[in-house]
Amino acid sequence: MTETSRIESTAAIGAARDERLRQQSGLRRLLSRPELGAFAGAVLVFIFFGITAHGTGMFAADGVLNWTTVSAYLMVIAVGAALLMIAGEFDLSVGSMIGFAGMMIALPTIVFHWPVTLSVIFAFAGALAIGFINGLIVIRTGLPSFIVTLASLYILRGLTLALSILFTNRTIVVGMKEAAEGTFVGFLFSGTIGDPLFTWLADNDIIGRLPNGDPSVRGIPMVVVWALFIALVGHIVLARTKVGNWIFASGGDANAARNVGVPVGAVKISLFMLTAFCATVFAACQVFEFGSAASDRGLLKEFEAIIAAVIGGCLLTGGYGSVIGACLGALIFGVVQMGILFTGVPNDWFRVFLGGMLLIAVLFNNLIRRRVVGGR
Amino acid sequence: MPAAAQRPEHSQPPVLALEGIHKTFGGVVALQSFDLEIEAGEVVALVGDNGAGKSTVVKIIAGMLHPTSGRLRLDGADITFADPSESQARGIQVVYQDLALADGQPVYMNMFLGRERVIGPLRRLDRRGMIAETAELVQALDVRIPSVRARVRDLSGGQRQGVAIARATHWARKLVLMDEPTAALGVAETARVEANIRSLKERNLAILLISHSLDQVFRLSDRICVLRRGVQVGVRRTNATSNNEIVSMITGLS
Numbered sequence: 090m091t092e093t094s095r096i097e098s099t100a101a102i103g104a105a106r107d108e109r110l111r112q113q114s115g116l117r118r119l120l121s122r123p124e125l126g127a128f129a130g131a132v133l134v135f136i137f138f139g140i141t142a143h144g145t146g147m148f149a150a151d152g153v154l155n156w157t158t159v160s161a162y163l164m165v166i167a168v169g170a171a172l173l174m175i176a177g178e179f180d181l182s183v184g185s186m187i188g189f190a191g192m193m194i195a196l197p198t199i200v201f202h203w204p205v206t207l208s209v210i211f212a213f214a215g216a217l218a219i220g221f222i223n224g225l226i227v228i229r230t231g232l233p234s235f236i237v238t239l240a241s242l243y244i245l246r247g248l249t250l251a252l253s254i255l256f257t258n259r260t261i262v263v264g265m266k267e268a269a270e271g272t273f274v275g276f277l278f279s280g281t282i283g284d285p286l287f288t289w290l291a292d293n294d295i296i297g298r299l300p301n302g303d304p305s306v307r308g309i310p311m312v313v314v315w316a317l318f319i320a321l322v323g324h325i326v327l328a329r330t331k332v333g334n335w336i337f338a339s340g341g342d343a344n345a346a347r348n349v350g351v352p353v354g355a356v357k358i359s360l361f362m363l364t365a366f367c368a369t370v371f372a373a374c375q376v377f378e379f380g381s382a383a384s385d386r387g388l389l390k391e392f393e394a395i396i397a398a399v400i401g402g403c404l405l406t407g408g409y410g411s412v413i414g415a416c417l418g419a420l421i422f423g424v425v426q427m428g429i430l431f432t433g434v435p436n437d438w439f440r441v442f443l444g445g446m447l448l449i450a451v452l453f454n455n456l457i458r459r460r461v462v463g464g465r
Numbered sequence: 466m467p468a469a470a471q472r473p474e475h476s477q478p479p480v481l482a483l484e485g486i487h488k489t490f491g492g493v494v495a496l497q498s499f500d501l502e503i504e505a506g507e508v509v510a511l512v513g514d515n516g517a518g519k520s521t522v523v524k525i526i527a528g529m530l531h532p533t534s535g536r537l538r539l540d541g542a543d544i545t546f547a548d549p550s551e552s553q554a555r556g557i558q559v560v561y562q563d564l565a566l567a568d569g570q571p572v573y574m575n576m577f578l579g580r581e582r583v584i585g586p587l588r589r590l591d592r593r594g595m596i597a598e599t600a601e602l603v604q605a606l607d608v609r610i611p612s613v614r615a616r617v618r619d620l621s622g623g624q625r626q627g628v629a630i631a632r633a634t635h636w637a638r639k640l641v642l643m644d645e646p647t648a649a650l651g652v653a654e655t656a657r658v659e660a661n662i663r664s665l666k667e668r669n670l671a672i673l674l675i676s677h678s679l680d681q682v683f684r685l686s687d688r689i690c691v692l693r694r695g696v697q698v699g700v701r702r703t704n705a706t707s708n709n710e711i712v713s714m715i716t717g718l719s
Contacts, residue, residue, distance in 0.1 A: 329589045331581040334570070338578050341567035348529070348565045349579040350550025408569030 126454030160423025177407030187387025220365030266380030281308030340407030556638025
């Protein structure tokens, strides 16, 4: 290239200067958020069941409690799964971890007569340790987390069954309700809050009553509180802190992140510990709500968590997504799951409808996102 | 090439000095007895065929690899980098061949990746501040992107390169390493990158440039260091050598 042509091209660059910084409108920025599709999907699902499940009690107080609780359970693990997926990894052991953590609470309490609080602390410590090991193996070996946690899926599920049989000779360990009676951890995972409000609502005939005269909804279950708490903390960390930016970067391009000094390994290991933590919260709520732990608890929950995250706009390849989206994904899943029951579809066809509804929600979500941001 | 020929005076120690650097991977020798000094305000080009050890040199300086033997001196003082974040803390920046940008993140977040600015007692991200500073920077460097809020994956190759170089220029205090900065670029974009390299030189930063384009090397560099199969064949003043000499040094044929 000659001196003259270089000067000319530089001049051309100077002339085009003004088109450089285009201001994006606030509306367009809002519409390009990852959770937009999930929001539209949630609206669609509510409209659908608002029509088809009209008059079935789905939108009465106890009906709302029903699908809210189901959604909240899923939301607890979906937030963890979403954050990990944004960081570019999967945890397939979440479902097995739910079963295993339940056993880690129930076995010491029932078989060894530990105080239930101690059992719960033991379960959380154990789960975090397993999450740490999962993460460490993935980081150190560079193997896909899909494979590593698939191994954990089998190991934990197998341990749950084997230990349950070994210590109790049964696959279900009961008596947890009695053990948790009057304890703080019992309240923390299976209590309700806002009871006076619901009594007042029943007294004023705003919500219905059970045949025995109690309000149809006693209060807000703690699992809902946990779900909102985990979602709020997750959202703030992801959207408002340095660590959130590191999570995005670790999933977007781990090498790039490492090169500029982001502690990618530590970020990912912490998130494997988070998914284990979320699974244990799920397990604790379930154990104290049902009063038992069983070896088949949490089956397939890892996929539900991933589905919720994907409906919520997370990319399977990492680097993109949101916590709010994952929460909306969990809500869609819960509403569809319970809505189908309310509309009275025969049980045999339940899964067909569930799968179909999810496919429609995801397609719709995708369509909206394409329309708005033009691709991806 | 006006003013390119004068080498800066020797009043100060070189910004970076590599002395007897040796690097082996298992039994394979990637680099042997490599010596190089880079002065402030100087562009040194590193050329050689594929596998000659150019990227190994860059990685050692950046702290991604540790030399098997030999030493690095920064401003005359011995130094070792445990990882890339340490070399960055000392004012060294790298524009990697694969650019090292996080695709899903907006431009301004890439600019501050690993060095995010926070405000308030809760240490929340200072998005507004980072956006404003990035906007100023891309304006100054003539990087033409739709918005500093645009995600990197939505940018063209040239725009990404612009962002990567803008980031390096923003944080560099002493030395910028550029690994094939224009390999994937068009004519106009290459011209812009070369203009950026000249302005870095004017800011008295030292630049180590890896390029396969000898034309570019002759346009930009003050000295040329040639590597062949891990061996340093020689260092030449750019104004005292010729294209033919460099080519025969690279290939080993005369």
